[in-house]
Structure formats: C-alpha cells, structure tokens
Amino acid sequence: MIDFYKTSAVEIAKNVKSGEWKAVDIAQTYLDRINDKNKSLNAFIRIYDDVIESAQAIDDKRNNGKPLGNLAGVPIGIKDNMCEKNRLTTACSKILSGYKPPYNATVIDKIEQQDGLIIGKTNMDEFAMGSSNETSFYGAVNNPFDTDRIPGGSSGGSAVAVSAGLTPLSLGSDTGGSIRQPAALCGVLGMKPTYGRVSRYGLMAYSSSLDQIGPFARYSEDAALLLNSIAGYDNKDSSSVDIEKPDYLENKITSLKGKKIGIVRSFMDEGLSTEIKTTIENNVIDVLKSLGAEIIEVELPHSKFGIAAYYLVATAEASSNLGRYDGIHYGFRSENINDLESIYVNSRSEGFGPEVIRRILLGTFSLSAGYYEEYYNKATKVRRLILNDYISAFKNVDAILTPTSPTCAFKKGEKSSNPIEMYLSDIYTVCNNLSGLPGISFNCGFSKEGLPIGAQFTGNVFEENELLQLVNIFEKNSSHHLTTPNI
Amino acid sequence: MEFEATIGLEVHCQLGTNTKLFCGCTTLFAQEPNSQTCPVCLGHPGTLPVLNKKVFEYAVKAGLAIGCDIQKFSKFDRKNYYYPDLPKAYQITQFDKPFALKGGIEINIKGNKRVVKLERIQIEEDAGKLIHTADGSLVDLNRAGTPLIEIVSDPDMSTSEEAYQYLVNLKKILKYNEVSDCEMQEGSLRCDANISVKPIGQKELGTKVEVKNLNSFRYVQAAIDYEIVRQIQDIQNGNKISQETRLWDVDNGVTEPMRSKEGAHDYRFFPEPDLPPLILTDKEIEKIKSTVAEPPLKRKERFISELKLSEYDASILTEEKPIADYFENALKEFNKPKEIANWISNDISSYLNEKKIGIDQFPVSIENMTSLWKLIDDGTINKKIAKEKVFPLLVESNKNPSEIIESEGLAGKNDSDEIRKWVEEAMAKNQKAVDDLKNGKDKAKGSIVGMVMKASKGLANPQIVNKIIDDIINS
Numbered sequence: 031m032i033d034f035y036k037t038s039a040v041e042i043a044k045n046v047k048s049g050e051w052k053a054v055d056i057a058q059t060y061l062d063r064i065n066d067k068n069k070s071l072n073a074f075i076r077i078y079d080d081v082i083e084s085a086q087a088i089d090d091k092r093n094n095g096k097p098l099g100n101l102a103g104v105p106i107g108i109k110d111n112m113c114e115k116n117r118l119t120t121a122c123s124k125i126l127s128g129y130k131p132p133y134n135a136t137v138i139d140k141i142e143q144q145d146g147l148i149i150g151k152t153n154m155d156e157f158a159m160g161s162s163n164e165t166s167f168y169g170a171v172n173n174p175f176d177t178d179r180i181p182g183g184s185s186g187g188s189a190v191a192v193s194a195g196l197t198p199l200s201l202g203s204d205t206g207g208s209i210r211q212p213a214a215l216c217g218v219l220g221m222k223p224t225y226g227r228v229s230r231y232g233l234m235a236y237s238s239s240l241d242q243i244g245p246f247a248r249y250s251e252d253a254a255l256l257l258n259s260i261a262g263y264d265n266k267d268s269s270s271v272d273i274e275k276p277d278y279l280e281n282k283i284t285s286l287k288g289k290k291i292g293i294v295r296s297f298m299d300e301g302l303s304t305e306i307k308t309t310i311e312n313n314v315i316d317v318l319k320s321l322g323a324e325i326i327e328v329e330l331p332h333s334k335f336g337i338a339a340y341y342l343v344a345t346a347e348a349s350s351n352l353g354r355y356d357g358i359h360y361g362f363r364s365e366n367i368n369d370l371e372s373i374y375v376n377s378r379s380e381g382f383g384p385e386v387i388r389r390i391l392l393g394t395f396s397l398s399a400g401y402y403e404e405y406y407n408k409a410t411k412v413r414r415l416i417l418n419d420y421i422s423a424f425k426n427v428d429a430i431l432t433p434t435s436p437t438c439a440f441k442k443g444e445k446s447s448n449p450i451e452m453y454l455s456d457i458y459t460v461c462n463n464l465s466g467l468p469g470i471s472f473n474c475g476f477s478k479e480g481l482p483i484g485a486q487f488t489g490n491v492f493e494e495n496e497l498l499q500l501v502n503i504f505e506k507n508s509s510h511h512l513t514t515p516n517i
Numbered sequence: 518m519e520f521e522a523t524i525g526l527e528v529h530c531q532l533g534t535n536t537k538l539f540c541g542c543t544t545l546f547a548q549e550p551n552s553q554t555c556p557v558c559l560g561h562p563g564t565l566p567v568l569n570k571k572v573f574e575y576a577v578k579a580g581l582a583i584g585c586d587i588q589k590f591s592k593f594d595r596k597n598y599y600y601p602d603l604p605k606a607y608q609i610t611q612f613d614k615p616f617a618l619k620g621g622i623e624i625n626i627k628g629n630k631r632v633v634k635l636e637r638i639q640i641e642e643d644a645g646k647l648i649h650t651a652d653g654s655l656v657d658l659n660r661a662g663t664p665l666i667e668i669v670s671d672p673d674m675s676t677s678e679e680a681y682q683y684l685v686n687l688k689k690i691l692k693y694n695e696v697s698d699c700e701m702q703e704g705s706l707r708c709d710a711n712i713s714v715k716p717i718g719q720k721e722l723g724t725k726v727e728v729k730n731l732n733s734f735r736y737v738q739a740a741i742d743y744e745i746v747r748q749i750q751d752i753q754n755g756n757k758i759s760q761e762t763r764l765w766d767v768d769n770g771v772t773e774p775m776r777s778k779e780g781a782h783d784y785r786f787f788p789e790p791d792l793p794p795l796i797l798t799d800k801e802i803e804k805i806k807s808t809v810a811e812p813p814l815k816r817k818e819r820f821i822s823e824l825k826l827s828e829y830d831a832s833i834l835t836e837e838k839p840i841a842d843y844f845e846n847a848l849k850e851f852n853k854p855k856e857i858a859n860w861i862s863n864d865i866s867s868y869l870n871e872k873k874i875g876i877d878q879f880p881v882s883i884e885n886m887t888s889l890w891k892l893i894d895d896g897t898i899n900k901k902i903a904k905e906k907v908f909p910l911l912v913e914s915n916k917n918p919s920e921i922i923e924s925e926g927l928a929g930k931n932d933s934d935e936i937r938k939w940v941e942e943a944m945a946k947n948q949k950a951v952d953d954l955k956n957g958k959d960k961a962k963g964s965i966v967g968m969v970m971k972a973s974k975g976l977a978n979p980q981i982v983n984k985i986i987d988d989i990i991n992s
C-alpha cells in the first residue's frame with residue numbers, strides 16, 4: 031500500500047477524483063497512523079467513528095457517476111472551535127463540555143461541498159487563548175520534534191496533526207498568531223488570510239475583529255487547495271468581503287526577478303534568537319536573492335505597540351464574546367448553585383481555566399466606565415497607525431519577510447508562570463491581525479537541537495496568492511519542508 | 518415653595534418587519550415558546566448577526582416622520598450585561614452614534630401648540646422573556662432579536678397631559694407610516710418615564726426617577742401624576758430624592774422602588790465588531806423620505822381648512838391613516854366631504870366595530886360605496902332605505918348598489934301621481950290632522966307623512982310627499 035500520509039493533498043484529491051485511489055483506503059491509512067501516534071502527541075481530541083462510512087460515501091458518489099469536489103477524499107482535521115452540526119465542539123473548554131452545535135460553520139459546509147473528509151477535532155488552547163497549547167481542558171499537545179516541548183498555540187493540535195502526518199490538511203484560527211506560530215514551531219506551513227477572506231460564521235469567537243480561519247499544510251499547493259475551498263464571501267458573516275477570489279493553485283511563478291521583498295531591521299535585532307536570525311538570513315534571504323528578488327529595508331515604527339494593542343483589543347472583545355457561556359443555555363453548569371448569581375459565578379469560575387479568566391478580567395477592566403477611551407479606543411487608534419505603516423511599506427515592496435516567532439519550541443511549563451513572556455511569543459505575528467493583513471509562516475530550517483524554524487511573509491490586503499507563490503518557489507529551491515519528525 | 522416637574526420619555530417601539538433584526542426568524546406574537554428561534558438569536562457560539570436591511574429602512578422612515586436629523590454614519594455597539602433572557606450576554610444597540618438625532622412631536626394643550634423635542638432614536642434588539650413557574654423560571658427567546666427603535670425625548674415636558682399627548686401623537690405618526698402596529702398589549706410599544714421636580718425657576722434639574730412597567734398611556738399619565746406629588750411631598754418633608762428605578766403598581770396606583778442592582782451596572786459599551794457601520798447616502802435618505810406619510814396633524818388641519826370639516830369630523834377621519842386614505846379616495850369619486858364623513862363615522866364605523874376589523878378589511882369597494890352615495894344624492898333612493906336596507910346587503914356582497922336596489926325593489930317612488938294617491942288616502946283616514954294643518958299646526962304633518970311612508974313601504978320620496986301635502990292644504 032502507498033504511504034498516503036506522505037502524499038500531498040493535491041495528489042490525494044486528484045487520484046480519488048479519478049478513481050485511482052479509494053477514499054476509504056486513504057482514510058484507513060490515516061486512522062491507523064492516528065491510532066499509532068496520537069496518544070503520544072494529543073493532537074486530536076476526537077476522531078469521528080464514522081470516518082470510514084463518510085469515506086465510503088465519497089467513493090460511492092464517484093461510483094454513481096457523480097463528479098467529486100476539489101478536496102475529494104482528503105482527510106482534514108478541524109480545530110475544536112469550529113462548529114460542526116451535532117458533533118461535539120468545545121473550544122477545549124470545560125464550560126462547553128457536552129456541547130453539540132445545532133449548525134455547521136461555513137468552512138465546514140464548504141469542505142463538505144468539495145468532498146473533503148473531516149476526520150475529527152484537534153486540540154487547542156482553551157478558547158484559542160494561549161501560545162503553547164498548554165491551556166486546553168484536554169491536556170497539552172506535544173511537539174513531534176521533541177515531545178517535552180510545546181507545539182505553539184493556540185492551534186497546536188492542528189499544527190501537530192499535519193507535522194506528524196496524522197492528516198495532510200487541517201484548519202486553525204489565528205487571532206494574534208495562533209496559526210502561524212505553531213506552524214513555525216512544528217515545521218509546517220500555516221496561513222492567516224486577510225481579515226474578511228474566510229467566513230468566520232461558526233468560529234467560536236475569541237476576538238471578533240482579529241479572528242480569521244486558515245489552513246495548515248506541508249506543501250504550499252495543499253494550502254492553496256484548501257484555501258480555494260474555504261475562501262470567499264459569506265452572507266452570514268458581515269465582515270466577510272465580497273470580492274473576486276483567485277484560483278490559488280494557478281499562476282505559479284518560476285523566478286523572483288523584479289520582486290521586492292521587504293525586511294524589517296527592528297524585527298531582526300533585539301529579542302530574536304540569533305539562531306533564528308542567521309537561519310533566516312542564510313536560508314531564506316540568500317535563496318530569495320539568488321532567485322532574483324531585491325531585498326529592501328522597510329520600517330514598521332508602530333509595530334512596537336502591537337502586543338500592547340493586541341492584548342487590549344483581544345481581551346476586551348473576549349470579555350464580551352465569552353459572556354454567553356453563563357451556565358444557562360448550553361454547556362457546563364455548576365452543581366453548586368442556589369440562585370441566579372451563583373449559576374453565573376460558579377459555572378464560569380469552574381468552567382473556565384485560569385488563562386481564560388485572566389483575559390476576561392483584563393478585558394472587563396479595559397472596557398469599564400472611564401477606561402474605554404484610554405485603553406480600547408487608544409488601541410483602535412494604534413491599529414490604524416500600524417496599518418498605515420504597512421500601507422507605506424507596500425508602496426515599495428511586494429511582501430515583507432520577518433521571523434514568525436522569536437524562539438523555537440520551548441519546554442512545557444517554561445513560560446506558563448510568566449504570562450508577559452508568553453504573550454511576547456506573538457510579537458512578530460500580532461500586527462497582521464491588528465492590520466487585517468495576510469501572513470504565511472513556512473519552515474526554513476532547523477536549530478542545532480533539531481527544532482523547526484519558521485519565517486513569515488506578510489502580504490498586502492487580499493494578496494494571499496502572492497504569499498503562496500513566494501512559499502511555492504521557495505519550496506522548489508529548498509527542502510526544509512520535507513523534513514518530518516521522527517516519531 | 519412652588520414646584521415644577523420635568524418629564525422625559527423613552528419609548529420602545531417594535532418595528533413591523535416580518536423577520537428579526539439580525540436573523541431570519543419571524544416576529545409573530547404569541548407563538549409556542551422558543552419556536553421562533555435559530556442559532557443566531559439563541560446566541561450559539563460562532564453565530565454572527567446580519568443586519569435586516571428592512572429594519573434600517575423602517576427606522577429611517579420613522580426618524581424622518583418625526584423630523585429627526587438622519588445620520589449618514591451610525592454604528593452598532595454592544596451593551597454587556599447578564600440576564601437569562603439575553604443569550605449572548607450583550608444587547609446589540611446604538612450607543613454614541615445613533616442613526617437619528619433631534620426631531621420633535623407636536624402637542625396641543627388647550628389650543629397652545631408646541632413641539633416636544635427629541636434627543637435621539639436608536640436601533641436595538643429586544644431580549645427574550647422569563648416565565649416564572651412554581652417549578653422555577655423558564656426562558657422564552659421568541660422575542661430575542663426582535664427589532665426595536667428606542668425614541669428618547671428631551672426632558673421637555675412638565676405635565677402628565679403633555680406626556681400623554683406626546684405619546685398619542687407619536688404613536689399616530691408611527692402607525693401612519695406603517696413602521697409599527699404599536700400594540701401595547703403585545704409589547705410592540707413600551708414606555709419608561711423619567712420624572713424629576715424642582716422649585717419653580719431653579720435652573721438645574723432635580724434628581725431623576727425612572728418609572729417602568731407602564732403598559733398603557735393612561736398608566737404613564739397616572740404614574741407621572743403620582744410621582745410628582747410623591748417627590749414634592751418628599752422634598753417638603755426634608756427628604757432627598759434618590760436616583761432610582763421604580764415600577765408602576767397598577768392595582769394600587771402607586772410607584773414602588775424596583776428591587777434590583779440595576780443602577781450598579783457598568784454596561785461596558787464598545788463598538789460591535791461583527792457589524793460594519795451603517796452608511797446612508799443623500800439619495801437613499803431622499804428615497805425613504807418620499808415614502809413618509811403626511812403628518813396626521815397636518816392632514817387634520819387640511820381637512821378643516823380645505824374641506825370645511827368640523828374639528829370633530831377631521832379628528833375622527835385622521836385618527837388612523839387607512840381611514841383618512843379611504844376618505845380621500847372616496848372624495849375623488851363623490852365630492853361631498855361632510856356626507857362621506859358622516860357615513861364613515863356612523864354606518865361604516867359601526868360595521869367595522871361590530872366585525873372588529875379595520876377599514877383596510879372593509880368589504881365594500883370605494884367604487885360601490887360612492888355609487889350608493891350618488892344614488893342617494895340624485896334621489897334614486899331614500900337615505901333611510903339606503904342605510905337600513907341597501908348598506909347591509911352591500912357589505913355582504915360588495916355588489917353594484919344599483920343592482921341591489923333593482924333586485925330588491927328599493928328604488929325611491931318619485932311619481933307624483935302615485936304619491937298624491939297615497940297622500941289623499943292618508944288624509945281621508947286622518948281628518949283631524951288635516952284640520953290641524955289647516956289651522957297652522959305644522960306638527961300634524963308628521964303623522965300624514967308617516968302614513969304615506971308606511972303605505973309606500975318607505976319608498977316614497979319624502980320631499981315630494983311634503984310638497985304634495987302642502988299643495989293640498991294650501992289649495
């Protein structure tokens with residue numbers, strides 16, 4: 031039997047479409063591998079027991095002469111914060127234990143329309159709040175390159191699932207770096223599309239003005255394949271944008287002649303591990319130059335306020351978004367109740383983990399009377415300034431290259447007692463969310479300890495295609511992305 | 518010391534769209550609990566609001582009808598608080614940038630016309646409701662997400678009579694423009710009153726008390742009167758008025774402090790990130806403006822000045838827009854305003870009341886109704902017969918009245934010879950009346966006319982009957 035799990039999603043879809051391969055065989059290969067490896071990784075928290083039936087339905091559809099969609103038979107893992115009708119979806123929080131949504135997120139419908147095979151839910155930081163995947167109610171996720179280390183977060187499970195070959199594709203959500211940072215730490219590709227490119231309908235909101243769903247993949251073509259299916263306007267999401275969407279699999283470039291790539295000096299200095307710095311300089315910048323790209327320095331002067339602005343906006347919105355988990359309507363309700371107030375207080379105190387409570391309290395404070403102007407409103411103004419920085423930069427460059435994370439995967443527990451240090455994990459990623467711009471993280475090498483190192487391209491608004499093309503040409507001229515963990 | 522009161526009103530009005538503000542659920546009244554819900558209005562995780570454009574259109578129309586400055590830029594905000602009838606734990610409303618500012622409602626107190634000024638109108642979603650039972654409380658979210666506008670007046674009134682008129686006229690405008698059915702019993706129109714008192718002439722306002730649970734305009738009036746007296750007495754007794762929310766106790770006719778931590782709320786308003794700002798162009802505003810109805814008070818004045826109707830008739834005709842419309846449409850066919858007004862306020866109204874329907878459901882077409890009036894006018898039929906015999910058949914069948922008259926043999930008798938025969942027969946039978954008449958006792962005529970009408974089954978033309986009696990007596 032073919033080692034399907036090393037095969038690209040593009041290849042799987044093509045062969046299932048043509049009938050060369052059976053969706054059932056592919057599903058079984060991945061299920062076997064998940065059975066074998068997931069226990070030590072904890073990437074998937076739920077695998078559906080009807081995966082084989084669903085795969086059979088795809089094969090049957092083809093046998094009945096019906097054409098299959100673009101994700102035909104491709105196994106896909108879904109972060110536990112995207113609603114699937116009648117399937118447990120809990121954002122890895124106790125407060126949503128037992129919760130089965132009555133509806134599908136738009137991305138789920140779109141994947142099913144393209145005959146993708148959703149196999150289960152992946153682990154994550156509780157309500158996507160975390161950079162190490164240590165806050166999950168279902169336990170931490172282990173980095174496949176070193177299981178004593180964290181995979182990054184909050185979409186740690188989705189990153190590990192692809193990194194360890196448990197699935198060729200997965201979906202994550204990115205509020206301040208939650209796709210790109212774990213992608214970097216697990217040696218895979220992760221993309222946060224432009225805000226409004228992918229519908230948020232059915233994504234359990236953390237910070238509504240920052241959240242965006244995106245793909246994890248080993249290969250840029252696979253990310254393009256999944257983005258093709260999930261991107262586009264959705265009339266159920268007023269923040270989704272109604273503009274033409276390109277075919278992300280088309281128009282691949284073969285040279286970087288005439289391309290201008292920006293680098294941000296301040297991002298390459300203080301706070302960045304020297305190993306990551308030299309890896310990006312030697313492995314990425316040199317390759318880009320050799321392919322004809324011009325490297326230009328750009329400045330993002332307001333990016334230094336990014337983390338501060340991010341934690342004001344995200345926690346403020348979260349404090350409101352998470353109010354609905356009140357023990358009344360669905361999910362967990364404390365048994366220790368005697369009146370309405372105790373339902374609220376005890377259900378929330380017992381149902382939320384400490385990091386979620388911390389962020390709700392931060393957000394509640396910054397929105398409270400008298401502080402709104404000073405905090406939330408000021409942060410909103412900073413967002414505008416950060417976007418203006420990017421707008422000026424993109425007058426001179428086609429994309430901006432930065433590190434994804436200031437460090438490689440760190441040891442579990444290493445930063446959990448120091449939230450500020452943990453928050454700084456997102457220092458290179460939050461500005462994309464604050465400005466709405468797309469970002470892609472890709473593997474560009476390994477540390478001496480054998481840990482993956484990620485680099486990030488940031489593109490102009492709705493320039494996802496540009497980013498995918500850049501990573502695609504980089505893949506063709508390097509082999510870092512082919513290195514898989516020994517598990 | 519003399520005191521004066523300051524009153525401001527907050528009116529919540531349900532807009533009459535078929536569906537909710539941010540989802541496609543229907544907004545019917547009195548349905549099975551939670552039957553008009555979906556993941557969005559149930560506040561399920563991951564759901565997002567999508568603005569019902571019709572709501573915005575209705576709201577803008579209401580704002581224009583009230584004379585507000587419609588804002589080309591406005592936005593939604595979240596008002597965060599916990600209550601079981603609020604499944605998202607926030608209400609989507611408009612905080613610092615509502616869609617309409619200023620405007621006013623005309624009132625007329627004993628001939629003194631003035632405009633009560635408005636502060637703002639905002640769009641917001643309604644909450645659900647709790648049903649308290651012996652076994653505990655239940656939540657019904659059918660109302661959750663129902664579109665409302667909140668109309669906030671300035672503290673620009675000083676008597677309960679002004680407040681009452683403000684409400685009556687506001688409701689009339691909203692109903693006239695068909696943006697709301699304004700059914701208070703169904704909660705489509707709700708009112709809170711803010712009341713304070715201060716010594717006459719003092720500039721700064723007294724401490725404001727908010728009164729809720731005012732389910733009719735009469736309760737608003739009573740509660741205001743009660744509060745004014747209570748507050749003045751409290752001050753005169755040396756007490757301080759506390760800023761609080763009170764409830765109107767219908768049974769005892771008093772206000773009582775509401776037992777809750779209402780005042781301690783910090784709603785943590787911030788811009789709703791799931792909805793884009795509301796942008797309007799001049800063109801869009803103009804388009805909606807063209808659909809705004811003529812203000813009811815203007816219409817009434819026009820009926821009085823142009824059509825020479827009495828104040829009373831004009832009031833009745835302009836009470837509801839469909840009636841005024843019916844009247845004016847009928848007028849195009851039959852140009853006798855006073856006659857039509859009489860028919861509408863008597864015969865037609867009685868029929869509508871009896872059937873408990875509105876004039877929009879009145880079965881007789883304008884064409885048939887005006888034909889009947891024309892037939893009365895040209896003497897083809899007696900008015901009495903028309904009212905008593907033809908009208909009941911007309912509302913049953915909406916047939917052409919000429920057909921009814923013919924098939925029922927109800928045409929008036931105008932043949933002088935025939936009528937003279939009836940008159941002579943009547944006089945022969947009632948010599949006393951004839952003598953009285955000859956002696957100038959005009960009252961005696963009635964009994965002869967009565968006999969003629971009886972003999973003719975009511976069909977003899979009364980004018981001709983009278984004329985023939987006079988001719989005979991005077992000859």
Ligand SMILES: [Zn+2]
Pocket residue numbers: 537540541542553554555556557558559662
């Ligand atoms: Zn609904």
